[in-house]
Amino acid sequence: MLTTGPRGTKDILPATVGYWRYIENTAREICSLFNYQEIRTPIFEHTELFLRGIGETTDIVEKEMYTFTDRGERSITLRPENTAAVVRSFLENKIYADSQPTKLFYIGPMFRYDRPQAGRFRQFHQFGIEALSAKGPAIDAEIIILAVQFLEKLGLQELKLYLNSVGCPTCRPVYRERLQDYLRNNLSDFCGDCQSRFGRNPMRILDCKNSRCGQLSQGAPEMADCLCEDCKDHFEGLKQLLSAANIEFKLNPRLVRGLDYYTKTAFEIQYEPLGAQSAVCGGGRYDGLVAECGGTDTPGIGFAIGMERVLLALEKQSLLPTIDNKLAIFVVTLGEQAKPFAFKLLCELRRSGITADMDFMNRSLKAQMKLANKCMASYVAIIGDDEAAQNKVMVKNMASGEQELLDFAKALDKLNAEMGE
RNA sequence: GUGGCUGUGGUGAAGUGGUUAACACGGCGGAUUGUGGCUCCGUUAUUCGAGGGUUCGAACCCCUUCAGUCACCCCA
Incomplete structure (x- = not known):
């Protein structure tokens, strides 16, 4: 054979496209129910967009991007996620001039140079939502409910919704310092990864899966105790709205998102039977991103759902519809x-x-x-x-x-x- | 980027140093004139992921490499 498909990629063959269409259609139905419009941005963007948008010290940017120089000497990157691109489009097409909020969704391939594993591919597909301009907790609740409703509509059970607030530029630095002060004493006992996290992103240490690190950080101060008035009110408001809507959630003070742009609300939906890659949905608020990308200060919130993982979960639960193409x-x-x-x-x-x-x-x-x-x-x-x-x-x-x-x-x-x- | 396991036809697999590489499913063809689903028969890998080495002799041993898989890490 001449060659094989690149590592971490998969052909979606006729036998399974039906399942993909089913999931995509369900996503589109839910979005239309919630009045979100579809947007399709390019698969590649200027590298700079992701450097600025996602954050230069994140793993995604540091070691997982497909970056190359095109024939015009431009640095181009295959999108590793779609939020930055949607924000770029929002600004470039002056969508902010329309009536707000802007409620968008997308479905498409993303690219990350990771080592392939169960539920993890180099080209993978995400269904995601972005809501720009609305800053109150109601839109956070709407988006979380949309994600839950989508997964429930597919029939998935035993989903767990984890919630946290990661603060904002006012309160996070305060917390960061407190946390560093706490960790500094026995820093040498932490794993190598955590030691390097200490200076760059100490909050990730709380998320370390290493059991020793977990023990050492046991009594660490929590973000929730350091939130400023604004963040605290927002978080309380969100919790109330979710409870009112009968959405079950668990607070996880150690939940940290991997992208720098997140502020305030952070959430994750897990489907545990999936094993190591159990996060089916991840999202949160990114109030600083639009400004970071050169726009006026505009709040935003969104999530992304991994389609391959949803498919795996549906397979595991035998929830895939039978699809036969009958010929007349x-x-x-x-x-x-x-x-x-x-x-x-x-x-x-x-x-x-x-x-x-x-x-x-x-x-x-x-x-x-x-x-x-x-x-x-x-x-x-x-x-x-x-x-x-x-x-x-x-x-x-x-x-x-x-x-x-x-x-x-x-x-x-x-x-x-x-x-x- | 690190580690464990794996790599035989379209698929699932047997075979662990000695001449023609089991078996099952699938594919294709056929079982008296122009008719399917069941059954039966035939056929379907000069070759064991790739490259190199050891040996009189390798799918089986060794090395390298690639890929798959799972875990770490990260995340959707």
Whole structure:
């Protein structure tokens, strides 16, 4: 073989595209219910957008981007996520000049140079939501409810919603310092990763999966205790709205998002049976991002759902719909004279909106019948040289086995009538 | 980026140094004249991920490499 698909990529074959369409359609339905409009941004952007938007010290930017120089000497990056691009589009197309808030969703491929693993690919697909300009907790609640409702509509059970507030530029630095003060004493006992996190992003230390680090940071101060009035009010408001809507959530003071732009609300929906990659949905508020990208100060909030992970979860729960592509009519031919005549019938059937097919491999009559059966054809139109000569078609009902010889026009009418129901 | 496991036909797999690489499913063809689903028969890998080495001899041993998979990490 010449070559294989690049590592971490997957072909979505006919046998599974149906599932993808099902998930995508469900996403679109929910979005329209909540009045979110679809947006499609390019798959690549100027590298700078992600450097500024996502944050230069994040893992995504430091080691996971597909970056290259194009023929015009521009640095280009395959999008590792879509929030920064949506914000860019919001500014570039002056969407902020329309009535606000801007409520958008997207579905499409993202690219991250990660080591492939269960539920993790280098090209993967996300369904995401972004709401710009609204700053109260109501929009946070709406978005979280949208995510939950989407996953529930697919039938997923045992989802866990984790909630936290990561503060804002007013209160986070205060917390950061307090946390560093707390950790500084026995910093040398933490794992190497955590030691390097200490200076750059100490909040991640709380999220470390290393059990020793977990123990050491046991009594660490929590963000919740350091929130400024504004952040505290926002968080309380959100919790009230979610409770009012009967959405169950768990507070997780150690929940930290991996992208720098998050402020205030951070949330994650987990589906534990998935194993190591159990985060199905992650999102939060990013009130500083639009300004960071050169716009006027505009709040925003969004989430992304990993489609591959949703698919895995549905598979695990046997929640995938059965999809069979039934064929209405299979046209069978016998003899050379019959072929053009049969082909004409095939074309007419399709023109009138009936799904029809025929053999293109020069198979015997018997083999063509087998094929028709495998295609689950409701009817078979048999045309031999005799029928062709008399302008007739033998129409066979595959379920009952009955067949009758009809004029071409009558056969067409009958099939139209039968299939019309 | 680090580590564990794995790599035989379209698929699932047997085979762990000796001449023709089991088996099952699938694919294709057929079982008297122009008819499917069941059954039966035939056929379907000069070759065991790739490259190199050891040996009289390798799918089986060694090395390298690539890929898959799971975990760390990170995240959707």
